Amino acid sequence: MRAIVQDRYGPPGEVLALKEIDRPAPGPGEVLVRVRASSVNTPDWIAITGVPYVLRFQGRVRSGSNVVRGTDVAGVVEELGPEGADRGIGDRVFGSLWTSTFVTAGAFAEFAVVPAERLAPIPAGVGFEEAAASVMSGVTALCAMRDTVQVHEGMKVLVNGASGGVGTFAVQLAAHFGAEVTGVCGTANAAMVRDLGAHHVIDYTRTDFTKGSERYDVVLDNVLNHPPRRTARVLAPGGVLIPNSVGNSGGLLAGLGRMASARMLGSLGRADVRFSPSEANRENLTAVSELLASGVIKAVIDRVYPLQETAQAVAHMLGHHARGNIVISVAKGPRTP
Ligand SMILES: NC(=O)c1ccc[n+]([C@@H]2O[C@H](COP(=O)([O-])OP(=O)(O)OC[C@H]3O[C@@H](n4cnc5c(N)ncnc54)[C@H](OP(=O)(O)O)[C@@H]3O)[C@@H](O)[C@H]2O)c1
Numbered sequence: 001m002r003a004i005v006q007d008r009y010g011p012p013g014e015v016l017a018l019k020e021i022d023r024p025a026p027g028p029g030e031v032l033v034r035v036r037a038s039s040v041n042t043p044d045w046i047a048i049t050g051v052p053y054v055l056r057f058q059g060r061v062r063s064g065s066n067v068v069r070g071t072d073v074a075g076v077v078e079e080l081g082p083e084g085a086d087r088g089i090g091d092r093v094f095g096s097l098w099t100s101t102f103v104t105a106g107a108f109a110e111f112a113v114v115p116a117e118r119l120a121p122i123p124a125g126v127g128f129e130e131a132a133a134s135v136m137s138g139v140t141a142l143c144a145m146r147d148t149v150q151v152h153e154g155m156k157v158l159v160n161g162a163s164g165g166v167g168t169f170a171v172q173l174a175a176h177f178g179a180e181v182t183g184v185c186g187t188a189n190a191a192m193v194r195d196l197g198a199h200h201v202i203d204y205t206r207t208d209f210t211k212g213s214e215r216y217d218v219v220l221d222n223v224l225n226h227p228p229r230r231t232a233r234v235l236a237p238g239g240v241l242i243p244n245s246v247g248n249s250g251g252l253l254a255g256l257g258r259m260a261s262a263r264m265l266g267s268l269g270r271a272d273v274r275f276s277p278s279e280a281n282r283e284n285l286t287a288v289s290e291l292l293a294s295g296v297i298k299a300v301i302d303r304v305y306p307l308q309e310t311a312q313a314v315a316h317m318l319g320h321h322a323r324g325n326i327v328i329s330v331a332k333g334p335r336t337p
Contacts, residue, residue, distance in 0.1 A: 003109030004310040005066040009050025012314035016048065018307070021066060024106065024113045026081035031116050033075040033093060037132035037304075038107040040317045040326040041165065042246060043071055043098055047105070048314055052246060052256055070107030070310075070328070071098040072135035073114060074128040087116055094131035094289070095119035096139070096280030108310050110330055120285035123293035130292065133299035133325035134169070138288040140244070140278040141169035145177060146287075148276040149218045149240045153178030156236065158209065161222030162198060163189035165325040166244065168300040170220050171196045176296050182216070184209050184223075189323055192300070210234055220244060220276075228262035232271035240272045241265075300324025 001023045006015050026032045046052070047069055074094040077087045087093060095118045097105045106112045122131045144166075145151045157174040161167045162183030174181045175197030183198035190201045202209045210226045215236035221228075224245040232241050243262035259275075266273030291297045302323040305313035307330045317326050 001110040002307060003068045003106075004070065004307065005068055006048060007066060009048070012045070012048050012311040012318070016069070016311040016314070018310075019066065021068070021109075023111045026079055026113045028081050028083045029116055030081040030113050031077055031087050031093070031119060032079035032081075033073055033095075033112050033114050033119070034078040035073055035075040035107060035110060035112050035330045036128035037074045037330060038070045038328040039072045039132045039135065039137070039165075040310075040313050040328065041071055041098075041136040042317075043136075044069055044105075045314050045318050046246065049318070068106040068109050068112075070109065070112070071096055071105050072132050073097060073107040073112050074122060074132035074135075075112075075330070078111060081113075081116075087119065092122040092128070092131075093119045094122050094128075094135055095285055096135050098136065098278070098280060108307065108328060110307075117282050118280055118285070120282055120289050123289050126289075126292050128331075129301060129304055129327045129329060130299045131289075133165070133301050133327050134288050134292060134297075135280055135285070136278055137165035137325055138169045138291075138297065138299070139280045139284045140166045140276070141173050142284060142288060142291075143279055144220055144242050144244065144276040145170055145173040148242055148274050151177040151179050151218060155179040155217040156182070156215070157218040157220070158182045158184065158216040158234065159198075159220045159222070160184045160204075160209070160225075160231075161245070162193045162196075162201075163323055164222055165322065166222050167220075168193075168196055168324045169297055170222075171198050172297045173291075174218075175199075176291075179218075182209075182214070186321070192323065196300070215239065218242065223247075224258040224262075228258060228265050228273070229270065232265060232273075235271060238272070240274055242274055242276050244276060301327050303327070304329050
C-alpha cells in the first residue's frame with residue numbers, strides 16, 4: 001500500500017516520503033480501515049518535526065523505521081481482527097489512532113489498523129473529508145465545552161484561536177449549548193467566526209482581549225500567546241481557564257512553558273485552571289457524529305491535499321494560520337503500480 005513514512009525528525013518536506021509498504025494486519029479488537037481521508041493535527045506536526053524537543057522522550061523515531069504518521073482517519077471497514085471488532089465490512093467509519101507516545105499512528109496511508117472502540121459510524125450525508133476533519137478537532141472541542149466545563153445558557157465563553165481546527169468547533173458547540181460566545185481571531189476570519197455562531201468577535205491584530213473590561217465564565221485558550229496570568233484577568237468570579245496549546249514556537253519546550261505556568265497559576269489557587277483531554281473513544285465520536293448529522297456542527301475545511309502532498313499539508317499547519325482543518329484525501333492520489 002502507499003503510505004507517508006518518516007525515519008527521522010525534521011521539516012516535513014525533508015523527512016516525509018511516499019513509499020510502498022506492507023499493508024498492516026488487524027489484531028484482536030482491531031479493524032483494518034481503507035482510508036479515504038485523514039486530517040492534520042498538532043500531534044502530527046509534533047511527531048514529524050520532533051518539536052518541542054522534550055516530547056521526543058515519549059517515543060523515538062529510529063533511522064530506517066518507516067513510521068507512518070497521521071492520527072485521524074475516515075474510511076471504509078476492509079477487514080476485521082480476530083475478536084471483538086464489532087463492525088461490518090464496508091461500514092463507513094471515522095476514528096482516531098492517537099496515542100500519547102507520538103510514535104505509532106498510521107492514518108497517512110491507504111490502509112490503517114484502528115482499535116474498534118476508537119471508531120464510530122459516519123452518518124449519512126457526511127463525507128469522508130468532513131468526518132476526518134472532525135475527529136481530533138471536534139472531540140477536543142466537545143470534551144472542553146461539554147465535560148471540562150459544562151457550558152450552558154447564560155455563560156460567557158471566550159475562544160482564543162476561534163478560527164482554527166479546535167476553535168471553529170468550540171465556537172459552534174458553545175453557541176449550541178446556549179452561551180454568549182466571543183471568538184478571538186484575525187481580520188480575515190472574523191466573518192467566518194461570526195457565521196459559526198460567535199456573538200462577538202475580537203480581532204487580535206487590533207485588540208488585545210486580555211486588556212479588555214469584559215469578563216468571561218470560560219476562556220478556552222487555543223493559542224497561549226499571552227501569559228496565562230494575564231489571560232486569567234478576564235475571568236469572571238468562578239470562571240475557568242482552559243489552556244489548550246503547545247504553542248507555535250520551536251525549541252525544547254515551545255508552548256509547554258506556558259502550559260506549565262497555567263498549571264502553577266491553578267496550583268497556587270489564583271485561578272480555576274483545567275486541562276482538557278481529547279478522548280476519541282466510541283462514545284465521544286458517536287456524539288460528534290450525531291452533532292454532524294443534525295447539522296449542529298460542521299467541519300470548516302481550509303484545504304484538501306492528496307496523500308502524496310502530505311508534507312505540504314503539514315507545512316501549512318505549521319504556519320499556524322490554517323482556517324479550520326487541513327484534510328488529506330487518500331482517494332485523490334495517483335495509484336502506484
Ligand atoms: N487537548 C488536546 O488533547 C488537544 C488536541 C488537539 C489540539 N490541541 C491544541 O489545540 C491548539 C489549537 O489546535 P488547532 O488545530 O485549532 O490549531 P490551528 O488550527 O493551528 O490554529 C490555527 C488558528 O489559530 C489562529 N491564530 C494564530 N495566532 C493567533 C492569535 N494570536 N490569536 C488568535 N488566533 C490566532 C489562526 O488564525 P489567523 O490565521 O487569523 O491568525 C488560525 O485560524 C493547539 O495548540 C493544540 O496544541 C489540544
